Structure formats: structure tokens, C-alpha cells
Amino acid sequence: MTTIKPTPVSSATHDKATRAPLAQGAVRLSQPLLETIEEEIVTRQLAPGARLDETELAQRFAVSRTPIREALIQLASAGLVELRPRRGAIVAQVSPQQLMEMFDVMAELEAHCGRLAARRSTAEEQRELLAAHEACTESSNGLDPDRYFYLNERFHQILYRLSHNAFLEEQVRHLQRRLRPYRRLQLRVRQRVGHSFEEHRAIVDAIMAGNEVLAAEHLRTHIQIQGERFSDLMASL
Amino acid sequence: MTTIKPTPVSSATHDKATRAPLAQGAVRLSQPLLETIEEEIVTRQLAPGARLDETELAQRFAVSRTPIREALIQLASAGLVELRPRRGAIVAQVSPQQLMEMFDVMAELEAHCGRLAARRSTAEEQRELLAAHEACTESSNGLDPDRYFYLNERFHQILYRLSHNAFLEEQVRHLQRRLRPYRRLQLRVRQRVGHSFEEHRAIVDAIMAGNEVLAAEHLRTHIQIQGERFSDLMASL
């Protein structure tokens, strides 16, 4: 009851002169915002603890606060920003402890991807994985860690797909994204790129051999090492 | 069947009435909304595929569309709601295929909880787990599945905590919540409650014995069975 009247009056109750023209085109304004902000958090352009002022972001992206808020809420759901009631949003601060925990879960999920991939992947899919692995070759000498990082990420994403479990793939990709800045950092550790490449080789072999146990074990170790290396890195600072 | 068990309040919130300016006590208006809607989705009061009209919800909760939208965005991030651009929100439809995939991931995560619990839990924590298990005794005869469901959920939640991995705990609790309606359904399968209880016994034993491998294996099976029973249930309809 007491229906809120939308007042569909067609007569001019507003002066259109002051109305800014809506920039239509994209279905959703908050989508590109979300991606841009996420990218900046992930690449550390926005450092952990940095305040995310809604008005400021709105001006920067030339939109109103509404889509900004929606993007921030989504980022908070993803764990990338922390929303403090009435006190604004900040880039989430992840403690080393939390990070270790996340790598631990990641190791389990990737191991399971490997197990399923060994069980279910087709010959063609395996060739795809092998190709992704071989694409890493030229950048595995440690001269171009950024390029290796990118190719490495692709390799893992293909692996996820080979699990033939879309939900698992989604979850693990999400976590991969959240851990991205730390993984990237960790790749700069001496010799890590070379070892990583070798580990991939063993993983591919196990999957192509259909050896579930070995595939899972190699992957678990592969990810756990990243967590450990990262913690070494932290300790050395 | 399908009796909604406890239904904790969840409907005494929209008493604001009167065109009050703003007087709010709660820090955030969207928080209780979120929880209420989530509860209704989980308990199937809002069936999969049901449209979630923003204006309608706004009227029902006596708030504006803004907090409703924010709640919907969060629900979409959690996977409970599907947001179709320009076409409104609907309760997410989960296919049997997806469900199987989710149970599969759940099995892995719980297995890992069990492994970590066996490795890290203290004697006192183990007593807590045992107590939670024994609390299930009286309702394990199958006469009161709803009560067993509740106690069973508590048992698992304690287990998650014993992993001493807060991130894992959070992730697995989240998934537990998402799978809740299906787990509940599945408990009505003949004999399932009794078997579930026995499986818990084996899990507790393995954890108290510090047997990581066995704890993980029992848990994996325990959850996988649920997925399989559910798929049997689907097939029989």
C-alpha cells in the first residue's frame, strides 16, 4: 500500500539544460571501473591500506558515485578491498599469515585440478597444455620474468580448464587472481623461474601419463613452494 | 516435507513505517537485507529462477532501491543471484551438473580441513569435536532429520575451525552455506542419517589419532557420498 508514485508526468518537470548527457554504450558502467581498479590493486599501483575515496574515484572516471560504490562492493566481496562502515574503503591488507593460508588452499585446489586433468583430459587438450608449457621455454631463462609470469599464468589456466569442472575452474581462477601480486613478486627470487619451468614439465608428464596421484602431488608441491618462497622473501625484509 | 525448520526471525525488520527522514541505528541498511534475502534463497522460499524486482523488494523492506541493489550485487558476487544487465536479477539456477561440481570441490576442501585438523588440533579442540559428534547421537535415529541437519552442520563447522586455517574455514563455510538446501534435501534419503553419523565417528577417530591421510580420505568420501545421493535423488524425479 501507499505505492510510491513514480509520477509519469510527461510535462517538463525538469530543466534538461542542466542534465549531463549520459554516455551510453557500455551495458554497465561499473564493469570497466571494477576491472580498472582491480588491476591497479593487483599491480600495486594502489597499495594495501590506500584509501579509496568515492568522490575522487568518481571524478577520475567521470561518473557519479553510484557505479563507483557498486564496483567497491564487488571488490569487497572478492576480498580485495575492505569496507569500513561510514569510514570508507581501503585496499585490503593481507597479512603474511593470511597469505600463507591462501597459498595453502590454492595448492589443494590446483592439486585437485591436476588430478582431474589426469583423469579426464583428452589427447587434444593435453597437446594444448604441452603447447602452453613449451611457449614458456624461451622466457624461462630468467631474463624476462614478466613475460614468463604471463605465460605461466596461461599455463595454469589451461590446466584448470582440463579439470572439466567449471566450478572448480572458477574458484581457482579467482584465487589465482587474488594471489597474483604475490606470485609475481615471488618469481623474482633467484632461480625460481627455472625451477618453476622444470616443475611444469613434471606436471605435464604426469597428466599426459594419466597419473592422477603424481599430477596432484607435483602441483601441490609446485604451489606450496611459491608460498614458502614468498615467506622467505618476507622474512628477508 | 520441506518444512522450514528454525526460521530465525528474519521478518521483524521492516517496521520503520512512517515517512521518517532517515533515523537509522544500524550502520548499514543493506546488511540485514542481504541476510534475509540470502536466508530465503537458501530455504527455497525464493525458488531458483524467481525474479527479484528491485522496486518490489524496496517496498517490502521499506527502504529505497539503493540498499536493495547493493544487497543484490553482493548476492551475485556470492553466486546466489544472477544479474542480467538491464533485465533484472533472478535467483541463480544451479544445474545438477554444477551441483555435482560444487560437491566435488567441497569434498576436497573438507578433506583438507580434516588433514589439517589431524595435524594441528589440540586435545581440547578434539574433545570439542567429539562432543559435537556425540550431540548428534540422539537425533541420529532418523526421526528428526531437521535437528540432525543442524547438529551435523555444527559438527562440520567445528571441524573447519580445527584446520587452523582461517581462510580455508571461510571458503568452506561459504560453500557449505551455498550447498545447504541440497544437503538438507539429501538427508531425507533413507538411512542416510544413520550412515552419516557412522562416517562422522570414523572421521573423529582419525583426527584424534592424528592420522592425516585417513581423516582426509574419510571426509572426502563423506562429502562425495552426499553428492552422489543427491544425484540419485535427482534421477528418481
Added chain:
DNA sequence: GTCAAACTTCTTGTATACAGGATTTGACGA
């Protein structure tokens, strides 16, 4: 000189207004 209370300013949370895509309705023709 330091601390605290009051005031000011800033920023968030919610409500409302409005534009344009999506859906429905209705008329017309095959």
C-alpha cells in the same frame, strides 16, 4: 603548554529523479 569540548568540514549511506533499454500490449494484416 596540554588536553578536551564544541564546531566545522568532509565523506559516506540512503532517497529520489530521470533516461533509455526491455517487455508487454494492442492493432493490423496475412
Added chain:
DNA sequence: TCGTCAAATCCTGTATACAAGAAGTTTGAC
């Protein structure tokens, strides 16, 4: 009767307005 197209309506996405909490600043007392 059914299908198609156009107009009307509904509803979402975004902008803007406004109230109240939080932070910052000034002033007053001890």
C-alpha cells in the same frame, strides 16, 4: 487464428540531493 510491428509501460542503471556519522580544527579551561 496467428504473427508482426509499433506504441505504451515497466524497470534498470546512473546521476543528484540530502542527512548523519567521522575526522579535522579551533577555542577555552586548567
